Amino acid sequence: MGNPARGEDELTQLHVAVLMGGWSAERPVSLVSGEGVAKACEALGHRVTRIDMDRDLPVRLVETKPDIVFNALHGTPGEDGSVQGMLDLMGIRYTHSGMVTSVIAIDKELTKQALVPHGIRMPAGRVVKSESLYSADPLSRPYVLKPVNEGSSVGVAIVTREGNYGDPIGRDVEGPWQHFDELLAEPFIKGRELTTAVIGSGDKARAFGVTELIPRNGFYDFDAKYTDGLTVHVCPADVPEEIRQACMDMAVAGHNILGCKGTSRADFRWDDEAGVDGLFLLEINTQPGMTPLSLVPEQAKLVGMSYEDLVQAIIDEALA
Known part of the structure; x- marks a missing residue:
C-alpha cells in the first residue's frame, strides 16, 4: 500500500x-x-x-x-x-526490527534461548507462575522478578531478605505478581547498570559506546528512566577498556543474532568485583526511546551524530 x-x-x-x-x-x-x-x-x-x-x-x-x-x-x-x-x-x-525479531526480543525467555547458545552471558533463571510465589521463593534471595514480555523496567521487583514483600511474598502486597500470571525469576546481580546502543544491521552494525546509569533511589525502574533528575547518566561510562569493549561486542552480537535493524539498546549488569566474567546482558530493546532523556540519542551525540542525523540514518536503513 x-x-x-x-x-x-x-x-x-x-x-x-x-x-x-x-x-x-x-x-x-x-x-x-x-x-x-x-x-x-x-x-x-x-x-x-x-x-x-x-x-x-x-x-x-x-x-x-x-x-x-x-x-x-x-x-x-x-x-x-x-x-x-x-x-x-x-x-x-x-x-x-521486523516481525520475527520483535517476537523474540520482547520475550526475555526467548531472547535467552536465542543468545545464550552463542556464548552471550545472561542471568540464569526460569519462568514461574505468580500464584506459586505466595507459598515459596523460586530462587534464593536476593532475586529479581520481571514480566516476561514488557520493557522499560515495567513491573520489576527486587526481592530481598530485608524487603517488605514478605517471606514468602504476601498475596496482598503490591507487586508484579498481582498484574501478570507469569514472571521471569532471575538471580540479582550486584554491581553497576550499563547500556549500549547499536545502529545498523549485519556487518554494518556498530555500537555507539557505553553509558553507566546511576539511579538516585538505587533502582533503575520506570520512573528512574523517564523522570528528569532521578538518574545520572555517565556517558561515556568510567569503566575499564575491556568492559567497554565487551559491552559493545556483546551488544552488536546480540543485535545481529536476533536480526535487529535500525537501532537497538542492550542493557547490562556488571559486578565490578568479578571483572569481565561479572558482565551479564539483561535484554535487548528493539524500540529504544527517542525522548530528550533517552540513551540512544545521548550516545549518538557522543560520536558526533545529531538527533536529526540519527532519525535520518534509521529511515535510510529502512529504505535500503
Whole structure:
C-alpha cells in the first residue's frame, strides 16, 4: 500500500508517518518519542503525519499513503511483532526490527534461548507462575522478578531478605505478581547498570559506546528512566577498556543474532568485583526511546551524530 520506490534524487523528501502512543504501559513515553521524531523529520524537510495508534490504524495508513512508517511505539503491540506483521501484510516499509525479531526480543525467555547458545552471558533463571510465589521463593534471595514480555523496567521487583514483600511474598502486597500470571525469576546481580546502543544491521552494525546509569533511589525502574533528575547518566561510562569493549561486542552480537535493524539498546549488569566474567546482558530493546532523556540519542551525540542525523540514518536503513 506504500508508495513505490523513489529515485535517489527524491529520497531527500519523504512522507513519513510517525506511529506513536498506543495502549501499552509505555504510552506516555512513546508519545514523547514520537513527537521528537516528528519534529526531527520536519526539520529534515520531510512531510510528516503524526498517528496516535488505535485499532483503526490500517484505515489511517491507507488514507495517509506514507512512503515509510517511523515506528516510535514502545511495548505491545508496537514492539512485539503485531504492528510489524500488519505493516508487512500491507506492504508498507517501516523502521526498526521486523516481525520475527520483535517476537523474540520482547520475550526475555526467548531472547535467552536465542543468545545464550552463542556464548552471550545472561542471568540464569526460569519462568514461574505468580500464584506459586505466595507459598515459596523460586530462587534464593536476593532475586529479581520481571514480566516476561514488557520493557522499560515495567513491573520489576527486587526481592530481598530485608524487603517488605514478605517471606514468602504476601498475596496482598503490591507487586508484579498481582498484574501478570507469569514472571521471569532471575538471580540479582550486584554491581553497576550499563547500556549500549547499536545502529545498523549485519556487518554494518556498530555500537555507539557505553553509558553507566546511576539511579538516585538505587533502582533503575520506570520512573528512574523517564523522570528528569532521578538518574545520572555517565556517558561515556568510567569503566575499564575491556568492559567497554565487551559491552559493545556483546551488544552488536546480540543485535545481529536476533536480526535487529535500525537501532537497538542492550542493557547490562556488571559486578565490578568479578571483572569481565561479572558482565551479564539483561535484554535487548528493539524500540529504544527517542525522548530528550533517552540513551540512544545521548550516545549518538557522543560520536558526533545529531538527533536529526540519527532519525535520518534509521529511515535510510529502512529504505535500503
